[in-house]
């Protein structure tokens with residue numbers, strides 16, 4: 073009864089190596105995914121800032137965010153445009 077045990081051990085070793093490989097591969101995928109996600113988040117943040125800059129501005133008196141077309145601030149009533 074030596075043969076089946078050896079086979080089991082070999083199977084166990086193969087499973088261990090396979091598991092380690094799978095773990096390494098999933099770790100690599102996770103790292104790349106995190107990096108990609110961060111880049112995507114940075115891009116989204118940049119796009120939001122760009123939209124905010126083009127569509128909104130700040131009141132010079134109270135520094136609240138106003139629509140670009142606003143002529144009177146809705147919080148302090150200051151005329152932002154003449």
Ligand SMILES: [Zn+2]
Pocket residue numbers: 131132133134135136145146147148149150
């Ligand atoms: Zn204001």
